[in-house]
Amino acid sequence: MTENATLHTDMGESPSSWQDFERRLQAAKSVDDLASIEQELFGRKAGAMMMALKSLHDRNPDDRRKAAEELNTWKRQLEELIVQRRRDLASPSEEMLRSSDRIDVSLELPQHEHGHLHLIPEFIRSVEEVFGRMGFDIADGPEIETEEYNFNLLNIPRDHPARDAQDTFWLKTKNPEDRLLLRTQTSPMQIRYMQSHKPPLRVIAPGKVYRKDSDATHSPMFHQFEGLMIGEDVTLANMKAIMITAIRELVSPTAEFRFRTGFFPFVEPGLEVDMRWQGDEEDSREGKWLEVVGCGMVHPNVLKNCGIDPKKYQGFAFGFGVERMIMIKHQIPDLRAFFLGDLRFLRQF
Ligand code: DAH
Numbered sequence: 001m002t003e004n005a006t007l008h009t010d011m012g013e014s015p016s017s018w019q020d021f022e023r024r025l026q027a028a029k030s031v032d033d034l035a036s037i038e039q040e041l042f043g044r045k046a047g048a049m050m051m052a053l054k055s056l057h058d059r060n061p062d063d064r065r066k067a068a069e070e071l072n073t074w075k076r077q078l079e080e081l082i083v084q085r086r087r088d089l090a091s092p093s094e095e096m097l098r099s100s101d102r103i104d105v106s107l108e109l110p111q112h113e114h115g116h117l118h119l120i121p122e123f124i125r126s127v128e129e130v131f132g133r134m135g136f137d138i139a140d141g142p143e144i145e146t147e148e149y150n151f152n153l154l155n156i157p158r159d160h161p162a163r164d165a166q167d168t169f170w171l172k173t174k175n176p177e178d179r180l181l182l183r184t185q186t187s188p189m190q191i192r193y194m195q196s197h198k199p200p201l202r203v204i205a206p207g208k209v210y211r212k213d214s215d216a217t218h219s220p221m222f223h224q225f226e227g228l229m230i231g232e233d234v235t236l237a238n239m240k241a242i243m244i245t246a247i248r249e250l251v252s253p254t255a256e257f258r259f260r261t262g263f264f265p266f267v268e269p270g271l272e273v274d275m276r277w278q279g280d281e282e283d284s285r286e287g288k289w290l291e292v293v294g295c296g297m298v299h300p301n302v303l304k305n306c307g308i309d310p311k312k313y314q315g316f317a318f319g320f321g322v323e324r325m326i327m328i329k330h331q332i333p334d335l336r337a338f339f340l341g342d343l344r345f346l347r348q349f
Contacts, residue, residue, distance in 0.1 A: 017048070018074040025081050031089045038082055049075055119349050120223055120338060123250070123326050124206045127225055130249045131204045134242065136227065139205040141189045144171065147179040149188035153305045154266040162265050167212040169220075182210035186226035187266060190298070190317050193228060194306035199313045200231035206322070216334045217290065223322035228298070230308065230315030236269075236297060239316035243273055243293060246320075251275065251329045258289065267296025267317060275328045292324045 021041050028034040041048050052071055056064050092100070117125070128138050147158075156162050166184035173180050189205035197203075206225035214220055229238070240259070247255050255275060262272035274289035295318035300310035323335045330349060332338075337345050 015070070015074070018078065021048070021078060022081060025078065025085055028085060028089070031086060034082065034085055034089060041078060049078075113347075116349075118338075118346065119326055119330075120322060122349075123322060123329075124223065124225070126250060127204065127206060127246075127320075127322075130246060131227065134202070134245070136202040136204045136229075139189055139193050139203050140207065141186075141192050141205060143183055143208055143210070144180055145183040145188050147181060149191055150181055150183050150185070153191045153302070154187050155299050155301045155305075156265045160265060162263075169210050169212060184211050185209055185319060186224040187317070187319060189226045190228045190266070190302070191306055194230070194303070194308055199308060199315070200234075202229045203227070214336070216336070217324065217327075219323065219335055219339060221339070222335070225320050225322060227318045227320075228315065229317075230298065230303075230313050232313060234315040236316065239295060239297070239318070243295060243318065247273070247275070247292075247325075251325055255328070257292075262294060262296075264294055264296060266299050266302045267294075268299045270294065270296035275325070277328060278331060290324055290328060292321055292328070294319045 021037065024037050025034065028037060039047065042050070044050060049071070053068075056068055056071070059067060116122070132138070150168075151157070151160075151163060168184050169182040171180040171182070186205050186207050186209060189203075189207075193201065193203050193205070204225050204227045206223065208221055209224050210221050211218070212220060227242075229242070243259075244257075247257055256278075257273050257275045259271050259273055262270045264270040271294075272291055273293035273295065275292045277288045277290050295316060298315050298317050303310040303313060323338055326332065326338075327335060
């Protein structure tokens with residue numbers, strides 16, 4: 001005799017058939033199993049429960065009430081059990097989770113492209129790391145500057161010819177006396193930092209600068225990082241050592257560079273550092289020098305403008321051109337490539 005046949009004959013009389021259903025529901029292994037047991041149990045036409053209810057008609061009234069109560073209790077219990085089992089089976093068991101979540105770390109990953117930083121922020125991070133190791137603080141300042149910070153306090157008064165070298169984007173302001181501009185250099189950060197910190201101090205300030213300029217080695221927006229070190233006995237020799245360390249660590253240990261005198265109103269003496277362009281042979285710039293750094297001993301007027309006594313303190317400042325250093329490091333012939341957003345270019349690094 002099949003299980004079903006037993007059940008149908010016992011219907012309504014023996015709770016053992018309902019216990020059987022209960023056991024089978026508990027043991028169901030899938031939502032499908034559960035559904036077929038449910039159909040067997042509660043199917044409208046030939047479901048066991050329906051049959052049992054129908055068979056009540058054959059009972060005498062006293063028996064009938066008792067049996068009906070019993071059946072209803074079973075009905076509720078089994079319905080609840082179905083709901084609960086359906087929920088259990090639908091949410092993955094711990095065991096299933098454990099096996100599906102297993103990651104075989106020895107498998108080779110599929111080859112797909114990983115995102116990475118753009119050359120410029122990546123380089124700036126290494127600048128911060130290299131100077132951080134040499135004890136330099138990192139400062140950040142406004143790209144919209146006042147004429148006072150960008151020029152005057154740096155010993156570049158209005159009629160100074162050095163202003164022409166930095167063709168400036170001026171902002172429209174109501175009062176011509178409070179002229180605002182897009183900073184042409186990160187040098188105003190020297191002033192801001194000296195006004196808010198007491199010597200001895202060491203700081204670098206990386207950021208964007210703007211000039212009306214555009215060709216293979218100039219862009220209207222580019223990046224610089226300014227550096228400043230002030231103390232009681234900071235000398236030009238200290239400056240040279242730091243410049244050389246920075247160039248070797250940031251560009252290459254075998255980078256070729258040269259120091260020569262240069263003029264900047266906010267330093268005295270002023271120096272420039274050129275690096276040798278190392279492109280391939282057809283490149284017309286092969287063997288030529290590219291100016292990468294301006295530096296020098298901070299002018300006493302600048303120290304005075306920041307409330308620092310030039311008789312007690314001295315030091316040096318420098319400004320590096322970020323794009324130019326990267327160009328030399330990776331032999332990139334045209335600086336404008338940095339800003340085109342061309343993935344074929346960016347993916348090479
Ligand atoms: N601010 C200069 C420029 O943009 C670079 C520079 C030169 C910065 C000499 C300095 C410095 O701090 O001492 O051309």
